[in-house]
Amino acid sequence: MSKRKFSTTRDILRFEGHDRAAYWRRFAMLLTLSAVIATMGMLRDSGAVVIAAMLVAPLMTPILGIAASMVMGWLGRAFKLALIVSGAAVICVFLAWFLVYIADVPRGILIPDQVLARTDPGTEDLIVALAAGVAGAYVQINRSEVSLLPGAAIGVSLVPPLSASGVLMYFEEAAEAYEAGLLFATNLGAIILSACAVYIVYAARSVVFSKGRRKLNFTASVVVTLAFLTFVVIQLGKSTYNRYLETRTEAQLAQTIRDWADPVSVEIIRVDVNAQRKQADIWLIVDLPIEAAFKVSSIAGLLPESLRENPLVDVLRNELGPGYLVVVRFQNRIGAQVILGTENVQQAPDVEEISEDN
Template sequence: MDRDTVVTRKYSTTRSILLFEGGDRLAYWRRFAMLLTLSVIIATMGLLRNSGAVVIAAMLVAPLMTPILGIAAAMVMGWLKRAFVLTLTVCIAAVLCVLMAWILVYLADVPRDILIPDQVLARTDPGTEDLIVALAAGVAGAYVQINKAELSLLPGAAIGVSLVPPLSASGILLYFGEPADAYEAGLLFATNLGAIVLSACAVYIVYAARSVAFGKGRRKLNFTAGVVITMAFLALVVVQLGKSTYNRYLETRTEAEVAQAIRDWADPVSVEIIRIDVNAKRKRAEVWVIVDLPPEAQFKVSSVAGLLPESLRETSLVDVLQDELGPGYLAVIRYQTRIGAQVILGTETVQQAPDVEKLSDEE
């Protein structure tokens, strides 16, 4: 293969990345609008049905990755006007996705008082790990664009980064009257957007555009300005992600401390902790525990308080939670009792049931 052929191929690849719409831009954007609409419909229905497989299908259909990579390519080439137009287009598309999701839930007449599906809530807690995933996905997407022989990797890159599902989740949460969680879902999309642009810029520079990025003149200035703006945007996102990650760490640690405090409070009585969920930002906690009563409790006519072992009556569970969480928390406590017995079948031997966690460890 001679040098002219190599140069022509490189030019063809660069042109296809920069001018991804092809000769008929109007036709491309019509297809883009159709695919984006289908992706939002699939994602919204998948989130409402709590189906991860359907949500993944929406990721594969979503066409947002191409214009986002186009932003990176335009920045590297110093085409700030095109980069700005594409950024504005992506932002408008994102807003429309949120609006479409809200309308879909409204038309489906979903009751507002139902439990929000886990697939929706999973997109309301972005952290620094999501930034890392988005950076890697941006590298993969840009690499596939340059190396057409690796097109089989494109679905993996699309699944690796979440673009439409967070927007659909944001629309669903706005319908349910949860603006704070809707903001968190939108933050996840912003994280993915900024990270993909930055990492794709790095790939394009390494593979094709070093002379532009590190040369002289107006294009270099435009490229530098674009990278600075992107990094400033990402810095704001990282601050928000850092807060979320730190809050998550505090909540996880607090939940572990509360669980241990409940075990210490109940000891030696067997207690099963069903759920502990602490939200430090809203100062809310949900605690659900089941305490085993001795077998003879079933033969007593008494209040639940009277049936409890003496040690559990000395200090209330509310006092234990206040010591761990502090005053001001809204605590939802689901406290249940049950008869716990260990029976040797064929005999009259009836003993107190062993501790639930010790039994689980032995298994």
């Protein structure tokens, strides 16, 4: 191994420098700042602030240190760093919960989109994390490419999922908090595995493929990492499959509602299906005929006869099956088309036809 490679390897393995206490103090400070920024950014629903938290987060370095220690067969150091990262993750979750608690955010309000964005991990997140791990390890080895490190930090999400988990625990959304934690676990395992591959390719082939205790330690650590990732992938596979089912069901449900209303104009505002919980949330607006504006009657009496004969509830039951909890937000409006300057008043065209013309 050349002098330069030896120096680079030593810097990667001993990233704390000569004063470890000072490094870990800085680590604690930056981790706290990152958790605070991420939590406040999520509460304000600001993506820019959350990105700032990604840049401040110091977790990438010790995670890459775990990978480097595994490759070199230093299981004791790898285990110690893994404990530090796990402890830091728990602290981030608790800190986020505490910040929301101190802010006394009402539990009845809608959860911000920036929080919910971290509750739907899938296999695509695993691919992103693998690529980010390669980028981070590559930057460590090739110091001339250090400008790429912020991009790797933004590409993989470490502190924001932990903060989202803490916020969701405050809102008593345990299932969503677990999903946010799963996103962090996905990133953690994928970064370690892909960084190991980069270190092996660039500098550590002689260590990994040599005989002796180091090779045995490396093999054991990789097996543990793969087992962890296998568990994560199984969970991600379930989430991805559920999301596919939900997307397909939502599209079919929207078309079923249009078919039910036809030829009456209906505008579908929202269709949200949760296959795992067997819940559906539907928002739609039905255009009443012009004559309804001159009638004094119940809402049901104002509806077109075709919609009264075939209730929407029956249509939804046929599409989703029994056992679903469906919330329907149904709103009526008068749809009219007026030719200005004349007394010609007609029924308004279908909402979809107007959208297609525009």
